Amino acid sequence: MNFKKLVYKLGQAWRNPSLAGHLRSLKASQEWSRKDLLKLQEEKLRSLLSFAFKHSPYYRELLQNAGYDNLHEFKVKDLQYIPITFKHHLIDQNSKVQVERSLFKKTFLCETSGSSGQILTFYRDENWDSFNRAVQLRSYSWHDVQPWEPNLYFWGYNKSALKKRKIRFLDTLVNRKRIFDYDELVREKIYGKLDKFSFIEGYSSMLYEFALLLEKQGETYTHLKMVKGTSEMIYPHYQEVANKVFGKKIISEYGAAESGLIAFECPHGNMHINMEGVILESDPNEGILVTNLSSYSFPVIRYSLGDFVKLKSEDFECPCGMKHPIVEEISGRIGHNLLSEKKRYPSFILYYVFKNLFFNEGLKIDYQAHQYKIGEMEIWFKKPLEPKVEELITNEFAKYCPDIKLRLVINDNFRSVRGKLKDFINHLNEEQHEQEVS
Ligand SMILES: [Zn+2]
Structure with missing residues (x-):
């Protein structure tokens, strides 16, 4: 075992003890039929709803008002009778949504901000956190990426010097080099040093700027296993220059802190929905609604993320063999x-x-x-x-x-x-x- 892998494994065992188990079951269920996956979703949903009913005052009220007090027979199609939860609910009624932390061995504080500038904070229990990480690692494995391999992360987020130092320390544990903004990219002359990295991730616009810079330098890096874009739209002209300098397109990861990972692109260019972790519904006015099946400490049920998402036809079969439905396009934010x-x-x-x-x-x-x-x-x-x-x-x-x-x-x-x-x-x-x- 190499040193970086050892550091990574130790870090993982310490922070996320249940991760390895989740990863094993996720690797097994990625081979399942759609029918079996739907059955798993329903079981997970019942268990989450029963827990939320018992421990989250906000959801107890919501479920009671919708006429539910016995959730053992609950079906996925019954979800439509539960009112939609919006970000402002999670912010304004935060303490009523949050489940008593003492019920969990370990929780992590999460902070996420919306485009409106409001900050949502909540505690994520270890099982949820580990499950979400495991889903991501499973997705990386489709691209032959091991999480401890050296990687470059474009963040595009200016933080205080102290926070930067803390983040840099944590990054060394996962063998990650983080770039905070474009100026730093140019200053550190990252281009020309890409040989030592296995994969790159970051905001799509930063990846695009970076690819343009490489193109200008006449450099190509086709050894990278994965170039992953998050959070922003990926335009066709971004892909064109990415193909030119990396020999591959920028793949998409779609999700949010509160919803967990929703979909991830497979090597055949299709974004598969993480069926083991989320249930997606589509509302004509509100766009997609997410139920995060692992969100026990802070339940996220029928939550409007504010995105319009187009799904690929049900009978499409991806050559990769996975039966998880496919997001065809994330066409943008609602309310803007x-x-x-x-x-x-x-x-x-x-x-x-x-x-x-x-x-x-x-x-x-x-x-x-x-x-x-x-x-x-x-x-x-x-x-x-x-x-x-x-x-x-x-x-x-x-x-x-x-x-x-x-x-x-x-x-x-x-x-x-x-x-x-x-x-x-x-x-x-x-x-x-x-x-x-x-
Ligand atoms: Zn696929």
């Missing part, structure tokens, strides 16, 4: 609307506009949209555009939002929200608009 005087349009329209321009016209455009005024939209571009390109953008956008006036601006100083690069930033007060429109 582009507003005209009379209508509101989902912001993922922007993604479609630029995706169409890439596939139909071969245009690779980095943009960021801002709305300061109802009926008007400002789109920022890093480089000046040719008049023909301006016209194409304006026409494509008008196909979706004919009553929003577009202003194209050269401004390469794209703003990020809590470290994440957003494709759309709304500067309007939504509530105010709610009254104006209705």
